Amino acid sequence: MKVRVLVADDQAPFRRAARSVLGAASGFELVGEATSGEHAVTLVDSLLPDVVLMDIGMAGIGGIEAARSIAGTHPETMIVLLSTYREEDLPGNARTCGAAAYVHKSDFGGQVLRELWVGWRYPDSAR
Amino acid sequence: MSVPGGRNVRVDSALRASLDELRLEAEQLRASLARVVVAADAERRRIERDLHDGAQQHLVALAVNLELARELADSDPAEAKALLETIGRDVRDALEDVRALAHRIYPPLLLDRGLAEALRTAAAGARIPTRVEVTALDRYAPEVEATVYFCCLEALEEVAARAGAGARATVRAWSEPGVLVFEVVEDGVGIAANEARQARGLDGIGDRLRALGGRLTVSSGPGRSTRVSGTIPLAS
Numbered sequence: 001m002k003v004r005v006l007v008a009d010d011q012a013p014f015r016r017a018a019r020s021v022l023g024a025a026s027g028f029e030l031v032g033e034a035t036s037g038e039h040a041v042t043l044v045d046s047l048l049p050d051v052v053l054m055d056i057g058m059a060g061i062g063g064i065e066a067a068r069s070i071a072g073t074h075p076e077t078m079i080v081l082l083s084t085y086r087e088e089d090l091p092g093n094a095r096t097c098g099a100a101a102y103v104h105k106s107d108f109g110g111q112v113l114r115e116l117w118v119g120w121r122y123p124d125s126a127r
Numbered sequence: 128m129s130v131p132g133g134r135n136v137r138v139d140s141a142l143r144a145s146l147d148e149l150r151l152e153a154e155q156l157r158a159s160l161a162r163v164v165v166a167a168d169a170e171r172r173r174i175e176r177d178l179h180d181g182a183q184q185h186l187v188a189l190a191v192n193l194e195l196a197r198e199l200a201d202s203d204p205a206e207a208k209a210l211l212e213t214i215g216r217d218v219r220d221a222l223e224d225v226r227a228l229a230h231r232i233y234p235p236l237l238l239d240r241g242l243a244e245a246l247r248t249a250a251a252g253a254r255i256p257t258r259v260e261v262t263a264l265d266r267y268a269p270e271v272e273a274t275v276y277f278c279c280l281e282a283l284e285e286v287a288a289r290a291g292a293g294a295r296a297t298v299r300a301w302s303e304p305g306v307l308v309f310e311v312v313e314d315g316v317g318i319a320a321n322e323a324r325q326a327r328g329l330d331g332i333g334d335r336l337r338a339l340g341g342r343l344t345v346s347s348g349p350g351r352s353t354r355v356s357g358t359i360p361l362a363s
Contacts, residue, residue, distance in 0.1 A: 011180065013188035013217060020210060021195055024203070057179070084183050106190035110198070 008040035009055035025110035037066030071098025181224035254287035286313035310356035
């Protein structure tokens with residue numbers, strides 16, 4: 001069974017890139033795309049994805065608050081925060097919102113996703 | 128009949144009036160300076176946002192797709208080739224975003240060819256049909272040319288935002304002894320007095336001009352054309 005992934009980003013170029021990555025990553029499938037934090041929260045409720053790739057800087061409640069909301073209602077979902085900022089430039093609540101990891105957008109790829117998923121799904125497995 | 132000390136009273140009164148005027152001017156300058164600082168900060172934020180939402184996003188997608196193309200080069204060459212098409216598009220989009228941002232910061236034509244050509248080019252992309260009447264202008268200090276250029280663009284934005292259907296605008300700039308003059312005239316519905324006061328762009332124009340010792344004049348009213356004009360003293 002494939003790992004079901006939702007991408008939440010208001011930037012079309014990254015959504016397109018994520019689509020390509022997920023299309024080529026064996027074992028993963030893209031099940032939905034959200035363009036705002038609120039949209040992501042709604043889609044997670046209906047699609048129940050295994051993974052949410054969440055951009056931090058979206059309009060409205062933004063990715064961090066959306067992540068906090070999803071982590072509260074769907075603790076089984078792995079949330080990966082993404083942005084183009086360096087990790088040290090992230091707001092403090094990025095570390096406490098319930099996300100499993102932060103990945104710089106330019107580092108995102110199939111291998112990174114696979115490693116994060118294995119670490120989340122099987123925390124006791126050797127990395 | 129002369130009043131003892133009457134002349135001193137008149138002098139005192141004149142001095143007090145001058146002092147009041149100076150106080151008022153100082154107050155206006157302080158307010159103007161504060162607005163310039165706020166506007167500069169807002170502009171920096173806008174540039175950061177434009178970079179983040181524009182070129183940076185295309186470059187990020189480029190990085191992700193390049194890595195993916197590298198992975199697919201052996202296992203799925205056809206897919207890797209298709210990705211290269213996407214990569215090419217992202218490169219072109221990133222370049223266009225950077226070019227547009229650089230143009231907004233400082234149009235290269237203004238630097239290379241001066242006010243007349245830069246204004247004509249900018250007017251071609253204005254929100255209302257705009258004629259430019261600028262002839263025989265010399266080259267001036269970069270800050271003077273930039274001020275006239277950006278004031279004209281801001282004034283065009285203001286009048287276009289309030290102009291009725293079918294409105295047109297004319298931009299003029301000319302020099303007189305010791306002063307550079309420009310005006311943006313719109314022949315539409317005009318800006319009502321209360322709207323003119325609320326037009327923050329006009330505040331920005333006034334602030335820019337004051338910074339170079341210049342003046343802004345706005346004449347408008349419902350049903351009348353709007354005229355935004357400014358002067359900048361030229362160093363002799």
